[in-house]
Amino acid sequence: xxxxxxxxxxxxxxxxxxxxxxxxxxxxxxxxxxxxxxxxxxxxxxxxxxxxxxxxxxxxxxxxxxxxxxxxxxxxxxxxxxxxxxxxxxxxxxxxxxxxxxxxxxxxxxxxxxxxxxxxxxxxxxxxxxxxxxxxxxxxxxxxxxxxxxxxxxxxxxxxxxxxxxxxxxxxxxxxxxxxxxxxxxxxxxx
Numbered sequence: 001x002x003x004x005x006x007x008x009x010x011x012x013x014x015x016x017x018x019x020x021x022x023x024x025x026x027x028x029x030x031x032x033x034x035x036x037x038x039x040x041x042x043x044x045x046x047x048x049x050x051x052x053x054x055x056x057x058x059x060x061x062x063x064x065x066x067x068x069x070x071x072x073x074x075x076x077x078x079x080x081x082x083x084x085x086x087x088x089x090x091x092x093x094x095x096x097x098x099x100x101x102x103x104x105x106x107x108x109x110x111x112x113x114x115x116x117x118x119x120x121x122x123x124x125x126x127x128x129x130x131x132x133x134x135x136x137x138x139x140x141x142x143x144x145x146x147x148x149x150x151x152x153x154x155x156x157x158x159x160x161x162x163x164x165x166x167x168x169x170x171x172x173x174x175x176x177x178x179x180x181x182x183x184x185x186x187x188x189x190x191x
Contacts, residue, residue, distance in 0.1 A: 002110060005093075014160045016112055021063040021155050028057035031068045031116055039072060039120070042090045047078035049190050054130040055119070059137045062148035067107075067117045073125040073190070084122055092120060100124050125190045129177045132188065136180030143176060 005013070032053040039051055055069030056062055074083055084102045088094055092104035100123060107117030121130075137144040150172050158165035 005108060005110060011160075014162055017108060017162075018159045019155055019162060019165050020065065020159070021151060022066050023063055024057075024059075024061050025066075028064075028068050029053070031118075032058070032070065035068065035070060035118055038090075039070070039087075042086055043072070043083055046083045046086065047075035048083075049073045049075055049125040050128075050188075052128070052131055054121070054134055056147075056151070058134050059144050059147070061141065062137075062144050063152060066113070067119055069119045069121065069130075071128060071130055072120060072122045073128060074122065076124050076126075078124075080122060080124065087120065087122065092118075095119075100127060126188075128188050129181070132180035132184055133173060133177045135184060135187070136176055147172060147176075 003012070008016070036051050036053075040048070050071075050073045052058075052071045052073075053068065054071045055067070056064030057066075057068050072083070074080055080100065080102065084094065084097075084104075087104055092106045093108065095103045095105055102122040104120040104122070105118065106120070107114035137147060147169075150169060154165050154168050158168060
């Protein structure tokens with residue numbers, strides 16, 4: 001029997017879970033809907049303000065990692081750690097914790113990726129730049145195609161280094177998120 005995921009080095013994890021991109025698939029919306037329903041149910045006692053489909057699987061027509069990203073925003077006065085513990089008790093693995101941001105995954109096994117893979121980002125309401133980026137790229141298909149080209153170029157270069165892959169996309173994402181926040185000023189402010 002091999003090592004448990006928790007016993008593997010970062011390099012071993014990146015080898016087991018490489019960056020891989022696939023053509024856009026409408027199944028991602030169904031996977032999101034299914035998980036949104038589940039998350040609303042388990043977090044019904046928490047102060048959830050909004051649950052959203054984010055990331056490249058939420059951008060129409062572009063290649064993406066076959067991983068559905070979900071953003072959960074909880075109210076500013078809620079206990080984010082309580083929500084995190086509920087998420088963990090319901091089959092998610094906590095990946096990172098930083099000030100006001102906790103991330104989880106589901107669908108990672110000792111053999112590799114499961115059929116359905118999720119990354120869940122738990123944050124306080126308003127920490128939601130990804131919503132602006134998603135909407136902007138869905139509205140501006142040429143920029144979405146440019147983003148796809150960046151991702152396709154970086155895929156093989158950083159296939160086994162998820163951090164470097166993400167870092168290499170950062171400038172593009174920041175630029176267009178900034179434009180999106182100007183274009184959609186206040187769109188995702190929760191009163």
